[in-house]
Amino acid sequence: DARVTQTPRHKVTEMGQEVTMRCQPILGHNTVFWYRQTMMQGLELLAYFRNRAPLDDSGMPKDRFSAEMPDATLATLKIQPSEPRDSAVYFCASGSPGPGGTYEQYFGPGTRLTVT
Amino acid sequence: AQSVTQLGSHVSVSEGALVLLRCNYSSSVPPYLFWYVQYPNQGLQLLLKYTTGATLVKGINGFEAEFKKSETSFHLTKPSAHMSDAAEYFCAVSDRGYSTLTFGKGTMLLVSP
Numbered sequence: 001d002a003r004v005t006q007t008p009r010h011k012v013t014e015m016g017q018e019v020t021m022r023c024q025p026i027l028g029h030n031t032v033f034w035y036r037q038t039m040m041q042g043l044e045l046l047a048y049f050r051n052r053a054p055l056d057d058s059g060m061p062k063d064r065f066s067a068e069m070p071d072a073t074l075a076t077l078k079i080q081p082s083e084p085r086d087s088a089v090y091f092c093a094s095g096s097p098g099p100g101g102t103y104e105q106y107f108g109p110g111t112r113l114t115v116t
Numbered sequence: 117a118q119s120v121t122q123l124g125s126h127v128s129v130s131e132g133a134l135v136l137l138r139c140n141y142s143s144s145v146p147p148y149l150f151w152y153v154q155y156p157n158q159g160l161q162l163l164l165k166y167t168t169g170a171t172l173v174k175g176i177n178g179f180e181a182e183f184k185k186s187e188t189s190f191h192l193t194k195p196s197a198h199m200s201d202a203a204e205y206f207c208a209v210s211d212r213g214y215s216t217l218t219f220g221k222g223t224m225l226l227v228s229p
Contacts, residue, residue, distance in 0.1 A: 004159070031215055043206065043219040056216070091159055095215065099167065103215040107152075107159035 002026045004108035006092050012114045018080040021111045023092030024073055032075045033093040033105060034060075034067055043091075049075065082115045089113070118143055118209050122220035130228050135179075135194040137223050139207030142188065147209040149190040150217065151181055154204045163205075166190060177201070202227045 005024045013019055025032050033048040047057035052069040060067065064083070069075045079086055089112050093105040123138040141147060148167050152160040164175025171183040181192045190207060204224050208217040 033216070042221045045216060048216065050215070093160075097215070103210070104162055104165065105217060107161070109157075109159045
């Protein structure tokens with residue numbers, strides 16, 4: 001049963017610290033998405049990659065967030081320095097094109113980040 | 117830009133009652149439409165999708181949704197609610213040929229005995 005995995009599942013850190021979240025997409029999926037979920041904003045797309053190349057990161061605060069795909073089995077999202085307003089659940093999703101160009105996105109379980 | 121409106125942040129039903137969760141989208145061209153479900157402390161799981169063809173789409177766990185172009189709607193229904201259906205439900209759209217999804221704010225479904 002192929003799944004997207006994310007680590008860590010929970011992270012509590014102090015303001016100013018660096019946070020790194022990792023995602024392993026489903027093998028064979030060529031597109032990886034990063035989302036942030038908060039009560040106030042709902043689900044927001046932060047960035048996404050296709051074939052490891054960044055396609056759009058306009059949803060990310062550029063001064064503190066960065067996303068990379070060092071290889072096809074690993075995507076990372078870093079926050080440096082972290083701030084309390086970054087507290088949220090961060091989801092990774094992966095997918096590949098289906099009939100008609102549609103993508104089904106498969107979500108990981110999320111990383112719950114708390115910045116104090 | 118696409119937008120999705122889910123009417124009602126919370127919907128309460130009794131076990132065995134009809135479930136109706138509403139979703140309207142704004143697009144000049146019919147998009148691809150999705151419903152996802154999120155159980156507590158879990159990621160989103162695809163319930164069903166509409167791309168082309170039959171406008172009534174059946175999904176997992178007895179849910180179905182109907183695409184109505186004239187109403188720009190894609191409402192989710194289930195004839196008889198179960199306690200296990202209690203979760204948050206998200207409607208999402210994507211432009212044809214694009215991979216990104218735009219999500220609605222979500223509707224929390226509460227099921228009482």
